[in-house]
Amino acid sequence: MVCIPAASKARILGNLKKSVETWDFALMEKSVDQAMKMGIPAEEIIEEGLGKGMESISKLFDNAKIYLPQVMAASRTVEGAMKKLEPILSSDAAVYRGTIIMGSVEGDIHEIGKNVCCAMLRGAGYKVIDLGSDVSPDDFLNAAEENSADVIGASALMTTTLQMQKRLVQTANERQSTVMMIFGGAPCSKEWVEKIGGDGYSASGTEIVTLVNSLMSRKGRFCLSKTRYDYMAVNNTAFRRKGINHPSVWNPRTAGYVRQREPPLVRAEANA
């Protein structure tokens, strides 16, 4: 294990924060290089350095102390840093753990938080397909189907676009999709996600990894305990959540869920 002097680490993380607050691209580049050379983990560089800088920017913008051009300059600094960090974020991954579709919901162009989440998940060994911003519910679900994804993660940064998270769950119900769905973004909360029938919420990029790990292990247990028969009924949480009154079946041959045809599905509307 590399021993990093606490004072040097604090100085570099402080400079990373400052580089975002002052949208100082040169300081960001120098500090990211120093941090990587010193072996500071990418997660810390993002959360404790760049993230803290973005927190200050958010507060200043919320209090009308700075305006959009400054926020955009700060955003570009974070994006530049994320690009530089890409090699160490992807090389951290030792195993493939699953496929996640990520995007910002329709009508929302905020991407920084979602990009942080993508980086964290990639670093933890997930294959992340980033659809970018302004993603419609159908585009999320089409990508999930095409890539046999395990989880969809949808970010919303505005109270107005929060409604699109609900629309995504409703569209998934209409399409009888069983993909798990997680949500986040500043105006999003655990209560909101429970209300709309989502599978999980996390407040940060660090927590998203724990959240997805726990969803995946739940899914894994279903599979392992259901290998006795070719077609075995399971109490699939995704179906229960959506108010479907009988379970899907797990087919271990194809390693996929198959929907039973009889009795007909009875579906409750998302009640949020």
Ligand code: B12
């Ligand atoms: C940066 C920013 C911008 C940048 C975005 C640049 C980019 N490439 O993303 C720019 C300048 C372009 C911008 C534009 C606008 N913005 Co703006 N913006 C912000 C600001 C200051 C910071 C957001 C941010 O990046 N935070 C830092 C990241 C790291 O944090 P985060 O996004 O919360 O993400 C973390 C968690 O939430 C979580 N998470 C995030 N996504 C997900 C997803 C999943 C699945 C999970 C599990 C977790 C998760 O993990 C992340 C990492 O830790 C916020 C202020 C604020 N208080 O949030 C306003 C803010 C969001 N913007 C706002 C507005 C109004 C706008 C504009 C409409 C302004 C305008 N007049 O044009 C436009 C939006 C146009 C549109 N259609 O989307 C408002 C929204 C108000 C509302 N209605 O709720 C805010 C709150 C500012 C304010 N107080 O008025 N903005």
